[in-house]
Amino acid sequence: MNRLSAGKIITNATCNKAMPSSKTIFQQNRKVIPGGVVSVNRAIAPEIAFVRGQGSHVWDADGKEYIDYHAAFAPFILGHNDPDVNAAVAKVIADGATLMGSGTNPWEGHCAALIVKHVPSVEKVMLTNTGSEATYHAIRIARAHTGRNGVIVMQGGYNGWHNDVALNVMTPTDVIGPRVSPGEYRKIPLSAGVPDSALDDVHVVNFNDLDSVRWVMDQYDIAALILEPILQNIGIVHPQAGYLQELRDLCNARGVVLIFDEVKTGFRHAMGGYQSICGIMPDLSVFGKAIANGYPIGAIGGRASFMDYFVHENPAKRVLIAGTYNAHPISCAGAIATMEKLASADFEHLYAMGEQLETELTTLFKEAGIAASIARQGSAFCVYFMDRTPVDWHDIAEHHDFALDERYRRALIEKGIYHFPLATKQGSISFAHSQTDIDETLSKTRDVLQSL
Ligand SMILES: Cc1ncc(COP(=O)(O)O)c(C=O)c1O
Known part of the structure; x- marks a missing residue:
C-alpha cells in the first residue's frame, strides 16, 4: 500500500x-x-x-x-x-549548534520560557534527557527543601526507572494482596538490585484513597508525594472528584512537596498540563514525552523558591543537577518547535x-x-x-x-x-x-x- x-x-x-x-x-x-x-x-x-x-x-x-x-x-x-519539528532540528544541525558543554545557549532558555509561559504553576525550569531523570531531581529538591527522606508513590503509577519510584505498577494482587486502606502496600520493586535502604523511604498507597495518604503521613517523615494526576500507565484512571484538592491540602498542612508527574498528561491534554484542567497547582511538575514530539527531553518546573535549590547559596542545601546532554540543542529545538506548533493547534x-x-x-x-x-x-x-x-x-x-x-x-x-x-x-x-x-x-x- x-x-x-x-x-x-x-x-x-x-x-x-x-x-x-x-x-x-x-x-x-x-x-x-x-x-x-x-x-x-x-x-x-x-x-x-x-x-x-x-x-x-x-x-x-x-x-x-x-x-x-x-x-x-x-x-x-x-x-x-x-x-516542522524535523525542520527545526535540521536547522540547529545545519547551523552548527552542537553540544558545547559550557555555559548556556539560546535554545535552553527559549525552551524553558515556553514551559513557564504555558504551565500555570511553573516559574523556573531545568531540563534533562528523560522523564525519569526529571522525577529523580524533583524528589531531590523535595528532600533538600524538607530535610526529610520519605516519598509517597501510587500503586499503579509509573514515574520512571530509578530506586525511589520503580515499584508497584501492574503488581499481581496475589503478590500484594487485597486493597489496603488505610495503610501502605508491600513494596515490590520493578528491578533487582534496589537496596532495601532505598525502599525504606518509599511508601506505596492506593490511588483515590486519602485515608492511606494521611496514615502514611502520620507514620513517617514525608518529603514528597509524587503522582501522575491521571494514572496513565495502567490505562486511564481518573482522580475522583476532590481527590487532587485534598492531596494539595494535606501536603500544605504537613509541609510535604506535591509533585505532579505530567510526563504523560503534560502537553497532551492541554498546553498547561492536567493542572490547568483540574485547577490544582503542584509545587513541582515534571514533563517529557509530548513536549518534544519524540525528541529526547525531560523537564522539571515549579515555583522559583523550589527550583532555586539548584543554585542555593548554602552548598549543603544545593541540589546537584548535571548531565553531558542536558538541553542538547537538538532536543531543545524539537521541544521548542513542538510547543510552538501545539500552541496554535x-x-x-x-x-x-x-x-x-x-x-x-x-x-x-x-x-x-x-x-x-x-x-x-x-x-x-x-x-x-x-x-x-x-x-x-x-x-x-x-x-x-x-x-x-x-x-x-x-x-x-x-x-x-x-x-x-x-x-x-x-x-x-x-x-x-x-x-x-x-x-x-x-x-x-x-x-x-x-x-x-
Ligand atoms: C508518567 C511517567 N513518568 C515518568 C516516565 C519516565 O520517563 P522516561 O521513560 O522518559 O524516563 C514515564 C515513562 O513512561 C511516565 O509515563
Whole structure:
C-alpha cells in the first residue's frame, strides 16, 4: 500500500530495500543485546521491528503498514516525523549548534520560557534527557527543601526507572494482596538490585484513597508525594472528584512537596498540563514525552523558591543537577518547535476524534455483546474489559479481563491497527490522525470483535 504523507510517498518497497525481516533483526539483536531489545518494557510479542513512521502510520521491517495508537508510549502528539519539528532540528544541525558543554545557549532558555509561559504553576525550569531523570531531581529538591527522606508513590503509577519510584505498577494482587486502606502496600520493586535502604523511604498507597495518604503521613517523615494526576500507565484512571484538592491540602498542612508527574498528561491534554484542567497547582511538575514530539527531553518546573535549590547559596542545601546532554540543542529545538506548533493547534479537534472513538467503540462492544468500557482523557484512551471504568489498580486487577484485552490487541495488530500488545496500555491519538484513520480503525475493530 502506498501512502502520501508530508509530501513524500512512502512505499513498502522503500521500507523493504536492503531491510532484513523483523525476525532476522530480532535474531541478530539477541546476539549482542540481552533479550534483543534495549528497553525491556518494549520486549513484547508479536516481535515486530518497526523501521519507519510518518504521521499516524508506522511501517515494520517486512513492509507492513499500521495505523499507530501506541505512539511510542505517547510522545507523538503531532504524529511521527513531523515536518516542522524535523525542520527545526535540521536547522540547529545545519547551523552548527552542537553540544558545547559550557555555559548556556539560546535554545535552553527559549525552551524553558515556553514551559513557564504555558504551565500555570511553573516559574523556573531545568531540563534533562528523560522523564525519569526529571522525577529523580524533583524528589531531590523535595528532600533538600524538607530535610526529610520519605516519598509517597501510587500503586499503579509509573514515574520512571530509578530506586525511589520503580515499584508497584501492574503488581499481581496475589503478590500484594487485597486493597489496603488505610495503610501502605508491600513494596515490590520493578528491578533487582534496589537496596532495601532505598525502599525504606518509599511508601506505596492506593490511588483515590486519602485515608492511606494521611496514615502514611502520620507514620513517617514525608518529603514528597509524587503522582501522575491521571494514572496513565495502567490505562486511564481518573482522580475522583476532590481527590487532587485534598492531596494539595494535606501536603500544605504537613509541609510535604506535591509533585505532579505530567510526563504523560503534560502537553497532551492541554498546553498547561492536567493542572490547568483540574485547577490544582503542584509545587513541582515534571514533563517529557509530548513536549518534544519524540525528541529526547525531560523537564522539571515549579515555583522559583523550589527550583532555586539548584543554585542555593548554602552548598549543603544545593541540589546537584548535571548531565553531558542536558538541553542538547537538538532536543531543545524539537521541544521548542513542538510547543510552538501545539500552541496554535486545535485541541478541540483532537478531543473530538477521541470522543468519536470512545462513542463508536462503546457501541461496537455493545453490539458484539462484550462487556467493555472506555476511559478517556482527550486524545488518550483505554478499553477496559469490565463493566465500568476503574478507580484504582485493584479494581483493574480484580475485574479486567487481561487475556481478552491482549487477544483484542493482537487481533487488531494483525489487521494493521497498532496498540501496544500489553493489557491496559494507553492508546494515543495524534493531530496527524485523520478521519480516514478513525473510520478504518472502527471498521477493523468491528471485524475483530466478531472473531474474538
Ligand atoms: C508518567 C511517567 N513518568 C515518568 C516516565 C519516565 O520517563 P522516561 O521513560 O522518559 O524516563 C514515564 C515513562 O513512561 C511516565 O509515563
